[in-house]
Amino acid sequence: MSLHVHIARLATPASTLVSGLSLTIAPGTVHTLMGDSGSGKSSVLAAICGTLAPELVFEGEVQLDGVHIDALPTQARRVGILFQEDLLFAHMTVRENLLFAVPRGVQADREAQVQQALVDVEMSAYLHANPATLSGGQRARVALARALLARPRALLLDEPFSKLDTALRERMRTLVFALVKARAIPALLVTHDAADIADPALCTHLQQRGQ
Amino acid sequence: MVQQHTTPSSSPPAAFLLLAAVALPLVWSLWGAVAAGLDAPAWASLLHDPQTLRALGLSAWTGLLSAALATALTAWILRTPHRLTRWLAPLLAVPHAAFAIGLVAVLAPSGWILRALSPWATGLDAPPPWSTTQDPWGLGLIAVLVAKEVPFLLWAALAHLQRPDVAQRLQQELRLAHTLGYSASAAWWRVGWPQVLPRLTAPLLAVLAYSLTVVDVALVIGPTTPPTLAVLAWQWLQDADPAMNAQGAAAAWLLAGVLLVCAGAIGAAFRAPLWRLRWTRGCAASTAQQAHSSALTSAGVLTLLASVYVAVLMALLVGSITGHWPFPQLIPDTFTWAAWQSVLGSGGTLWTTVWLALASACVALAWTVAWLEWAPPHWQRRTQPLLTLPLVLPAVLWVVGLHRLALAWGLDTTGAGLWLAHTLACLPYVLLALQGPYTGFDARLRQVAATLGHGPWTFLLQVKWPLLRSALCASFAIGFAVSVAQYLPTLYVGAGRFATITTEAVNLAAGGQRSLTAAFAWLQWLLPVLVFALAARLGRSQWKTP
Numbered sequence: 001m002s003l004h005v006h007i008a009r010l011a012t013p014a015s016t017l018v019s020g021l022s023l024t025i026a027p028g029t030v031h032t033l034m035g036d037s038g039s040g041k042s043s044v045l046a047a048i049c050g051t052l053a054p055e056l057v058f059e060g061e062v063q064l065d066g067v068h069i070d071a072l073p074t075q076a077r078r079v080g081i082l083f084q085e086d087l088l089f090a091h092m093t094v095r096e097n098l099l100f101a102v103p104r105g106v107q108a109d110r111e112a113q114v115q116q117a118l119v120d121v122e123m124s125a126y127l128h129a130n131p132a133t134l135s136g137g138q139r140a141r142v143a144l145a146r147a148l149l150a151r152p153r154a155l156l157l158d159e160p161f162s163k164l165d166t167a168l169r170e171r172m173r174t175l176v177f178a179l180v181k182a183r184a185i186p187a188l189l190v191t192h193d194a195a196d197i198a199d200p201a202l203c204t205h206l207q208q209r210g211q
Numbered sequence: 212m213v214q215q216h217t218t219p220s221s222s223p224p225a226a227f228l229l230l231a232a233v234a235l236p237l238v239w240s241l242w243g244a245v246a247a248g249l250d251a252p253a254w255a256s257l258l259h260d261p262q263t264l265r266a267l268g269l270s271a272w273t274g275l276l277s278a279a280l281a282t283a284l285t286a287w288i289l290r291t292p293h294r295l296t297r298w299l300a301p302l303l304a305v306p307h308a309a310f311a312i313g314l315v316a317v318l319a320p321s322g323w324i325l326r327a328l329s330p331w332a333t334g335l336d337a338p339p340p341w342s343t344t345q346d347p348w349g350l351g352l353i354a355v356l357v358a359k360e361v362p363f364l365l366w367a368a369l370a371h372l373q374r375p376d377v378a379q380r381l382q383q384e385l386r387l388a389h390t391l392g393y394s395a396s397a398a399w400w401r402v403g404w405p406q407v408l409p410r411l412t413a414p415l416l417a418v419l420a421y422s423l424t425v426v427d428v429a430l431v432i433g434p435t436t437p438p439t440l441a442v443l444a445w446q447w448l449q450d451a452d453p454a455m456n457a458q459g460a461a462a463a464w465l466l467a468g469v470l471l472v473c474a475g476a477i478g479a480a481f482r483a484p485l486w487r488l489r490w491t492r493g494c495a496a497s498t499a500q501q502a503h504s505s506a507l508t509s510a511g512v513l514t515l516l517a518s519v520y521v522a523v524l525m526a527l528l529v530g531s532i533t534g535h536w537p538f539p540q541l542i543p544d545t546f547t548w549a550a551w552q553s554v555l556g557s558g559g560t561l562w563t564t565v566w567l568a569l570a571s572a573c574v575a576l577a578w579t580v581a582w583l584e585w586a587p588p589h590w591q592r593r594t595q596p597l598l599t600l601p602l603v604l605p606a607v608l609w610v611v612g613l614h615r616l617a618l619a620w621g622l623d624t625t626g627a628g629l630w631l632a633h634t635l636a637c638l639p640y641v642l643l644a645l646q647g648p649y650t651g652f653d654a655r656l657r658q659v660a661a662t663l664g665h666g667p668w669t670f671l672l673q674v675k676w677p678l679l680r681s682a683l684c685a686s687f688a689i690g691f692a693v694s695v696a697q698y699l700p701t702l703y704v705g706a707g708r709f710a711t712i713t714t715e716a717v718n719l720a721a722g723g724q725r726s727l728t729a730a731f732a733w734l735q736w737l738l739p740v741l742v743f744a745l746a747a748r749l750g751r752s753q754w755k756t757p
Contacts, residue, residue, distance in 0.1 A: 013215070074389035076392075080391070083379070085383065091490075092487075095492060099491035101391045102493050103392065103493050104494060110493060147390075201265030
């Protein structure tokens, strides 16, 4: 499963944010997108997963394994995303947050998937915990497990490590990259930090327009 | 970064005096209401009265159904973002009684709907003997309560949802739910609404209390044989026989008990495991069409609601200048200003309404500002249930306590007593409206002013209050509107010696003076709207946004 993105033009009513960007991300690899604030990095991710603000104009295409997905609504694209904030739902426990992401099916199978996901992110002791009682690193791992439980065909990472301290950041980065590789899905990481780059050969710098 | 509220200006002695000034009449009234309910023979006669059970059933039916429908419609409208706020102030400003009178003019057998359909569609050439208003099932009452409570709940929800931190977080969570496979609608019901609902606990309780215990609206459009229990209690309280008065007080307490039980049951239902199972059962396939149609339906509900308000206000306006108007003519034969001349001729009524509302709103606002400025935060939290008590106690029970307070303090039948009753009614609304903006004010600005050498009063007069001008003006307008809409306290504490446009409108609604009733009801809406408009103008920022 590879992700191909071509952005001819991504623009606000006032200015062009990104133009002429083409990326092809192979399964199991993490491509990094770097750039200054306001260079349109997060808008690129929004264009891929279909959550672009209505006032933004997107001209281009997004393909997963050669199939165009840019006409599909967000919920049908099956592109997962991790934000800077963990965005765990405060009204649900860890288990419920994870079950929320598992597609409808036999309940026992869904519960088993949740437990396995928690094992994968080393959080199995926290199945029934309230997200508010978890540390930042623990919450980030639950958010990662949730994103992967929806069986995404690609994963977008919108500065998910930026709020973690140095040690946690390293650990989380290793975990994410390992899981992306294990699931054989393409991932696109947006970051400000050069230390996050998985492979220097797979890195694109976005220039702020006008610079 | 969200700044925590700190009150370097906290002054416990001043706050204590402020609290005493309000807590004393509140507790006294509450005790008066309690004492009125401690009459065993009154309870026995209440329980043996043949009307009690049916009236109680009607109250529960109309109150619970209208509160449930209002909540469901609010959630439905909130599913999709609208530019709602600009519509809410004029809708909120319509008093319940005025709305009920206007809806009667639309729905009555001689009202606008049947005139528009007659005789070509209905074959009617005279008003039919149908119970389209004051129907025995309370459907008219339910319609008024739902239409009036939805804007209030929307306003309460948006006060929370429009906070920048909350709005951004919710938007991100909904977007995340989309990426996990959920449609916009499914994401709202499982992620958005469950997080909004707990924030609406207090407004929902107020809506439930109002719907179960309302008197003025039920007098205008509610069932009559029997009426709801609140109306029955009110009739008994006005009886010349003290034994019937005691029975009325017992009925008011029975309503309070029903309210408590209903609130508990609804709270338990909200926490039922069933909902949690629904949130987490996984997503089914969804389509773009589903999201589109739900957006349309949501806008449709809002448009329908706004249309009902426009129809009601038009009916009141035209009704106030209607002369000879035989059925089924859609347009009256003649128009006349006679009703408005009568209204303006009764200048005392208008003047009483205005001075009461101005005095009550001014004092409630001044007290609230002083309280929020001087009371330590933990005092504010702990006293909130007491200060908002008039919102959740059945009005018919509350006036029993207020009446006892007025009698004990020698304020019965006096303007001062009326002013006190109205101020106590306004105060919780003003407090709830101002609390968020006032306590959320960036505390760092006080430090900046201090480092520039300015004292606390300079900071308040030149920085804080000017920046909070919009919220202060809006809170005043809310207090003014609440005072204008008061019916029971005005009649009971004023002992019928003071007429306001609300008491006149509701009392006239039972008679046949259609034009005069409509004129008073229109004025009942116009006064708060003018004050809301003035508040919006005065509260407007001097800076224009690009």
